[in-house]
Amino acid sequence: MASAADRRFMRLAIALGRRGLGQVWPNPAVGCVIVRDGRILSRGWTGPGGRPHAEAAALARNPDVRGATAYVSLEPCAHHGRTPPCCDALVRAGVARVVTALTDPDPRVSGRGHARLRAAGIEVEEGVEADAAHAANAGFLLRLTQERPFVTLKLALSLDGRIATAGGESRWITGPEARRAVHALRACHDAVLVGGGTARIDDPDLTVRDLGVSHQPVRVVASHSLNLNPDSRLGRSARDLPVWLLHAAGLTPPAQWTATGARLIGCATRGDSLDPAAMMSALAQNGLTRVLCEGGGALAAGLIGAGLVDELVIFAAGKMIGADGRAGLGPLGMARLAEAPQFELMQVQRLGADLCQTWRRR
Structure with a gap:
């Protein structure tokens, strides 16, 4: 006992x-x-x-x-x-x-x-x-029992749920304290995942910065047709820090991306998009156990709709952008409120001028 x-x-x-x-x-x-x-x-x-x-x-x-x-x-x-x-x-x-x-x-x-x-x-x-x-x-445990990683979805939102203005400006919705917390989140995940649209618009590094860490997460981009710029920050740094590109199975990867040293992983599709379950299965098969998704809205909606988001971390800023701004979440295709995915609030903390909420899937 x-x-x-x-x-x-x-x-x-x-x-x-x-x-x-x-x-x-x-x-x-x-x-x-x-x-x-x-x-x-x-x-x-x-x-x-x-x-x-x-x-x-x-x-x-x-x-x-x-x-x-x-x-x-x-x-x-x-x-x-x-x-x-x-x-x-x-x-x-x-x-x-x-x-x-x-x-x-x-x-x-x-x-x-x-x-x-x-x-x-x-x-x-x-x-x-x-x-x-x-x-x-x-x-x-999820990797061994369900062949998928634990998925954390991070959203940085205005008070009215927008991630950017109508023109795409998003830097910076939240303040420096919240952005530092995002880097801490990256540090405790095996990989950081974004959609192709986010990669094209933001040209992100997806690295952990200013925390003195000795390791970096794998940078993963989900892009159905691999219409990404190999001369981006991710492409230029792929030989130094790992970059994995998820793309439609059967697609012949562009030679320019092959030359960068990025790992190219084919996945099953669902319509014109990569199948969320197939993406997570591919990441698990390659050893990943914890993935932090940082958007965009379509990728986030796909993961939530497939029941694959285990934890939701929302950084909320005291700004209002309006209905013409870009929504933090794409369409979920729900007909009734009872179909809405449900999460349980685990923690709320203030980070400078912003709030950080942590939710777990019920």
Whole structure:
């Protein structure tokens, strides 16, 4: 039976694991805390690129953990991949007890880690703070169970729901504090996704800036016909920082884009647009677990309409643009209000002169 101390140390392990979000894909972002007699002996979390695993990182910091309890936010791996099994490392280290939050759905693990620990005489407690651990690693879990990443949709809107003036001017609807928060959002996602229209009009970099990060997300553009300028900022930087282009399957990519070094990924279509489910499946197949979509309106509507937006982050500025401005969301084709996708408000915070609202899909 999990104690209050078990729950407290597991919450710490989950928080440590979250440090790896955006850096460890396709691996999960796991945290590990090793405790003996109420004292923390060591702690670790998944390293950039997915290695070392959290348990190995914690044991490397302090291998003297005999008789201790290891709190791990995901079942220790039981297979030989690029690293040896973490369950074997815990057995060799002589821990007496392992507390986990979730069973790993990866078929190479899926209960085998827990079984090997028990076979070695180690006490195992499962399911501690499972909801919090599930939320932290929702992208990894969705990729394995539904073959899609966790999707966050970010919208920067005026009070009347517009993302730009009628002429397309959008810089800047929100203030510097909100824009800095967007860069923090990019940093904890594996990739940033925009539609072809946004790429053409804004010519964005889609990088994390001014936060001192050592990694950058994959920049992804969804463009049915690849009518994009290879001399754009994305095209010029594709060899230095990854750029993936989603396009209609069967399309022959322009030689100019092939020459930039961008990865070109064909997807099934739905009418004249890329199929949202096919796009997300393609990204998951290429290892992505967390994707931040930054628009435009048609892409956002397509993802929402397909039920693929898990989290909605809205930055609202105290400006009014009017009905002639560009709407933040394209048509959803609803006939009745009961058909409207529903989200639950999770958090509201003030960022300078703007508001940031976080909503989760019901």
